[in-house]
Amino acid sequence: xxxxxxxxxxxxxxxxxxxxxxxxxxxxxxxxxxxxxxxxxxxxxxxxxxxxxxxxxxxxxxxxxxxxxxxxxxxxxxxxxxxxxxxxxxxxxxxxxxxxxxxxxxxxxxxxxxxxxxxxxxxxxxxxxxxxxxxxxxxxxxxxxxxxxxxxxxxxxxxxxxxxxxxxxxxxxxxxxxxxxxxxxxxxxxxxxxxxxxxxxxxxxxxxxxxxxxxxxxxxxxxxxxxxxxxxxxxxxxxxxxxxxxxxxxxxxxxxxxxxxxxxxxxxxxxxxxxxxxxxxxxxxxxxxxxxxxxxxxxxxxxxxxxxxxxxxxxxxxxxxxxxxxxxxxxxxxxxxxxxxxxxxxxx
Amino acid sequence: xxxxxxxxxxxxxxxxxxxxxxxxxxxxxxxxxxxxxxxxxxxxxxxxxxxxxxxxxxxxxxxxxxxxxxxxxxxxxxxxxxxxxxxxxxxxxxxxxxxxxxxxxxxxxxxxxxxxxxxxxxxxxxxxxxxxxxxxxxxxxxxxxxxxxxxxxxxxxxxxxxxxxxxxxxxxxxxxxxxxxxxxxxxxxxxxxxxxxxxxxxxxxxxxxxxxxxxxxxxxxxxxxxxxxxxxxxxxxxxxxxxxxxxxxxxxxxxxxxxxxxxxxxxxxxxxxxxxxxxxxxxxxxxxxxxxxxxxxxxxxxxxxxxxxxxxxxxxxxxxxxxxxxxxxxxxxxxxxxxxxxxxxxxxxxxxxxxxxxxxx
Numbered sequence: 196x197x198x199x200x201x202x203x204x205x206x207x208x209x210x211x212x213x214x215x216x217x218x219x220x221x222x223x224x225x226x227x228x229x230x231x232x233x234x235x236x237x238x239x240x241x242x243x244x245x246x247x248x249x250x251x252x253x254x255x256x257x258x259x260x261x262x263x264x265x266x267x268x269x270x271x272x273x274x275x276x277x278x279x280x281x282x283x284x285x286x287x288x289x290x291x292x293x294x295x296x297x298x299x300x301x302x303x304x305x306x307x308x309x310x311x312x313x314x315x316x317x318x319x320x321x322x323x324x325x326x327x328x329x330x331x332x333x334x335x336x337x338x339x340x341x342x343x344x345x346x347x348x349x350x351x352x353x354x355x356x357x358x359x360x361x362x363x364x365x366x367x368x369x370x371x372x373x374x375x376x377x378x379x380x381x382x383x384x385x386x387x388x389x390x391x392x393x394x395x396x397x398x399x400x401x402x403x404x405x406x407x408x409x410x411x412x413x414x415x416x417x418x419x420x421x422x423x424x425x426x427x428x429x430x431x432x433x434x435x436x437x438x439x440x441x442x443x444x445x446x447x448x449x450x451x452x453x454x455x456x457x458x459x460x461x462x463x464x465x466x467x468x469x470x471x472x473x474x475x476x477x478x479x480x481x482x483x484x485x486x487x488x489x490x491x492x493x494x495x496x497x498x499x500x501x502x503x504x505x506x507x508x509x510x511x512x513x514x515x516x517x518x519x520x521x522x523x524x525x526x527x528x529x530x531x532x533x534x535x536x537x538x539x540x541x542x543x
Numbered sequence: 544x545x546x547x548x549x550x551x552x553x554x555x556x557x558x559x560x561x562x563x564x565x566x567x568x569x570x571x572x573x574x575x576x577x578x579x580x581x582x583x584x585x586x587x588x589x590x591x592x593x594x595x596x597x598x599x600x601x602x603x604x605x606x607x608x609x610x611x612x613x614x615x616x617x618x619x620x621x622x623x624x625x626x627x628x629x630x631x632x633x634x635x636x637x638x639x640x641x642x643x644x645x646x647x648x649x650x651x652x653x654x655x656x657x658x659x660x661x662x663x664x665x666x667x668x669x670x671x672x673x674x675x676x677x678x679x680x681x682x683x684x685x686x687x688x689x690x691x692x693x694x695x696x697x698x699x700x701x702x703x704x705x706x707x708x709x710x711x712x713x714x715x716x717x718x719x720x721x722x723x724x725x726x727x728x729x730x731x732x733x734x735x736x737x738x739x740x741x742x743x744x745x746x747x748x749x750x751x752x753x754x755x756x757x758x759x760x761x762x763x764x765x766x767x768x769x770x771x772x773x774x775x776x777x778x779x780x781x782x783x784x785x786x787x788x789x790x791x792x793x794x795x796x797x798x799x800x801x802x803x804x805x806x807x808x809x810x811x812x813x814x815x816x817x818x819x820x821x822x823x824x825x826x827x828x829x830x831x832x833x834x835x836x837x838x839x840x841x842x843x844x845x846x847x848x849x850x851x852x853x854x855x856x857x858x859x860x861x862x863x864x865x866x867x868x869x870x871x872x873x874x875x876x877x878x879x880x881x882x883x884x885x886x887x888x889x890x891x892x893x894x895x896x897x898x899x900x901x902x903x904x
Contacts (some may be wrong), residue, residue: 246646250642344752351722359723360662381670383639385888450636457662460721462595462753466634500640504628504648 205527206477206484210491211521221508222516230506235513238501239494245501247375247382253493255280257391258446259471260478260485261398262313264438267437267480268402270415274445275320275335277468278342279313281461283447285346286312289354291364291451301367306390306448313444314437316342321436325429331436335356339464347460360459370453385453390485394442399482401438411435426520443468468495473521492517578696581828586620587839590628590650591831592641594657596754597631599826602780602808603827607656607679610828614835624648629825638663646674652678652838654831658725664688675843677834680725686690686846689838691830694852695725696732696891698823699778701781701860701877703736705821706744708873711801713744718786720754720779729778729823730809731892735901747772751782760785768793768802774820776805783807790818803864810861816832822861830857847876 214232223227233377239249259276266273287309294301320334354361370385378384402408408507413421414431451458474492478484499513562772591611592679608629614620615627622628628650638660645653646667653674655664658681668676668685679688706715710806719726734746747767751759764775764786775790777783783806790804794817806814806822831852837844851857860877863870883889891899 238644242647244643252636347752357722359658359721381643381667454636455662459634459659459662460723462721462755465636497640500630500637501644504624504630504644507623510631510633 202479206479206488206524207247209476209477209523209527210520212523213516216519217512217516221512226508226512231508231512234502234505234508235495235498237498237505239498241501242380243378244380244382245497247379247384249490249493249497250388251383251385252497253489254385254391254453255446255449255467256389256470256474256489256493257486258394258442258449259467260474260489261394261482262442262446262468263471264478264482264485265402265442266400266435266439267475269416269431269434270418271324271432271439272332273317273320273335273436273439273443274332274472275317275338275342275468276446276471277333277464277466278339279316279440279443280447280450280465281339281342281346282316282466283309283313283444283453284458285349285447286444287368287448287451288361288456290363292354292362292366293458294368295365296367298367301365302370302452305364305368305452306445309444309448309451310441311444312448313440313442314348315440317436317443318433321433321440324436325432325520339468343461343464346458350458350460361457363456364452368452369456370449371456383454385449385451387449390445391449395447395482395486397508398442398485403484407434446471446489459485462519473517477524483522585837586625587618587652587834588625588627588650589614589652589654589838590630590645591654591656592630592645592660593632593637594638594659595632595634596657596780598629600781601784601811603825604656606809606825606827607654607831609630610831611654611835613828614832617836618839624650639667640895643671646671646676651675652677652835654834656827657681658723664669675838675845676703677831677838679830682848684846687845689834689844690848691834692850693728693825693827693830693857694850694891694893695728695778695825695858696735697853697892698825698858698860699729699732699776700736700739700884700891701880702821702823703733703738703875704740704774704876704880705736705860705863706733706776706803706805707737707739707741708869708876709803709820709867709880710741710744710774712771712773713741714770714772715744715746716764716772716775717746717748718746718760718763718767718775718777718779718783719750720782721752722750726750726778727895728893729776731895731898732821733776733778733894734898735892736880738901739880751779754780756782757785757788764789764804773801774803774805776807776823777826778823780808783811784814786796787811787814787818790817794818803867806861812861812864814831816864817866819864820867821863824859824861826851826859828855829855832834852884853881864902 218228248377262276287305290305290308320331323329323334324331370387375384410426411431414428418428474488478488495513499510502508502510592834596604598604598608620626632638632641653676655678661681664676664678665683668688675687679691682690715737737744737746749763760782775786777786786804790802793802803820805820806819808825810824811822814820863873892901
C-alpha cells in the first residue's frame, strides 16, 4: 500500500519541485514567474484552440511513452523510440500517399504499415540483444541515425523528385476530422487520441492480465529466474522490443496521418522519442502513469510557446523545468532506494 | 516513520497547491489586462515565426528579425502584442501553433521565415482567410499570403567571380547545406560566376546534409583545402561556421597560405577578418521591411511572388576583403557584371540544369 502511494506521490513531488526551482531560476534571472506561469496556463488551456493543440501533442507523447515503458518493464532500455517513430511516420505517409482505397481499408492499412515499420526497426536491436547479447542501448541509438538519414533519402529520391516534403496524404487515409477541428477553432486535433487511449488500455491488459504479460514482467524482474522457471527469455526480449517498436511506429502514424499529413526532410530528430523516455520515467512505466505524464508534458510544451509573447519569458525555461522534473524523478528514485536499504538494515 | 513522511509530503503538496492557486488568480487578471491593451492599439502590427534555427542564428532568422525591428522603430511601434514581435519554433510541430497564436493576437501581418514553414502557412492561410501572412523562401498560392523569393544565384554569381579571380590553384570549393531549391540556386549561380571569370577553374561541390553541423563543415573544408582548393563558398547556415574555423586554423599555422572563405546570407566578415573574401548577402531584412511597408500602405502583395534580386537590393556581394592583392580588379569586375545582370544582358542560371546551357560570350 505504502509502495503504491509513494509511487503516486513521488512524481507529483518531482513536478512541484521542478516548478518551484523553475520559479527560483526565473526570479534570479529577473522574470516574473507569476505572469510566466499564467502565460503557460493560457497557452495550454486558455482557449479551446490551445486545448486542441495540447491534445494533439499529447497523442504521440502517450504512445512514445508507452513504447519506452513497455520495453523498460521487460528490463530493456529502448532509446530507439525516436527512430521507430520516424520510420512509422514515413511508412504511414507512404501508404497514405500512394494508394487509392476506401477509407475503411486505407486508414487501417496506413496505421498497420506504421506499426510494422516501427516493429521491424525495433526487431533488429531485439534480435541482436537476444542472440548475440549486443547491448540494446547502443544499437537503438545507431538505429535512430539510420532511420533519420534513410527516411530523408527516401523522401528526397524515391517519394518525391528532389523535394523537401511529400505531398498530402489522401483524405481516405487521414485521421483528421473537420468536426474536431471546427470544435477546437482550427487546431490540429485528430482522432489519434482515441487510438492512444486504447493503447494505454492494451498495454495495461497485456502486462497485467495475460500469461504472456506475466512472462514479460518476469523477464524484466530477473532473467535468470525467468529462465529457470522455464520461460524463453530470448523470445520474450524480442517480443517486447517488437511491441515497443509497434507503439513507437504508431506514434509516428499520429503525426503522419493526423498532425501533418505529410513528411518533410528532417534536419535533426523530432524529440518526440526522447521526450517519451522522460514521460515513461515520470509515469513510473505504468500505462496510467504514462497517460498523465504525457498530458503534463504536452501541456508544458504547447503552453511554453505562449510564454515569450505574453510574459516575455524565453520558452527554453520550460525545457529547464522539464529537465528539473526528470532530475527530481530520477533522484527521488535514488532516495527511495537508499531509504529501502536503511530500512532493511534496521530490520536486521 | 512512514506515516510522518507521507504527512510531510502531503503538506508540501497542499502548500505548493495553495501557492500556485494564488498565482493562477492574480495571473488571470493580468492576462485580461494585456488583452484589453491589445484591443486599444490601432497601429499596424507585424510579427514573425522563426524556423528551428532560432532568432539568433547569425544568419537568416536573425536578419529577418533585424528587419522587423527596424520597421518597428521607423513606425514608432513597441515590441509586443500590438507592435512587433517574434515567436521561436523548437520543432516542426511548433510552426502551426506559433503562426496561429500570432494570427489570433490580431497581428496585421505574420511572417513565416524559411521554406520549412510552407505547409503550415498554406494550411493556416486557408483557415484564416481574413488574416495576412508572408512566407520567405517559398511559394504559397493563397490570396492572403505574400511569397518572398530571392535571386540567390545573382549574389552567388558575383562571389563566384571574386572566387575565380582570387584562386591561384584554379580549384574552388562549394559546401551546400541540405539539397534544396534554395541551395541549388546558390550552387548554380556560384558555378556560373566562376565559369564566367575563369573558365579554367574547377568547382568541387559537396553537400553536408545539414545546416547545423559545424564539425561536418570543418571536416569537408579540411579535405577541400588539403586537395589544393584555396577558396571555399559555404551556403550551409551554421555548418559553414566550421569552414571559417578550419580556414583560420590553417592561416594561423601558415600566415602566407592562400586560404579564403566566402560567407553567406549576411556579411560574415566578422567570422574571420583574415580569411573571409566576401559574402553572398541575402537581405532578408530588406525584404521583410519592404513587404511590411507595402502591407501598411494597403498594397499587400497577397497571392503573388515578390522576387528580390540585385536590382531590388535584395541580394548583394559584401565588400571585398582589403587583404586581397587584386582587390580593385575584382571590384571592377563585380561592378561590370552587376550592371550586366541588372540590365538583363546576363541571366544567371537558377538551377544546375540551367547551368548546363549557360554560356558567356
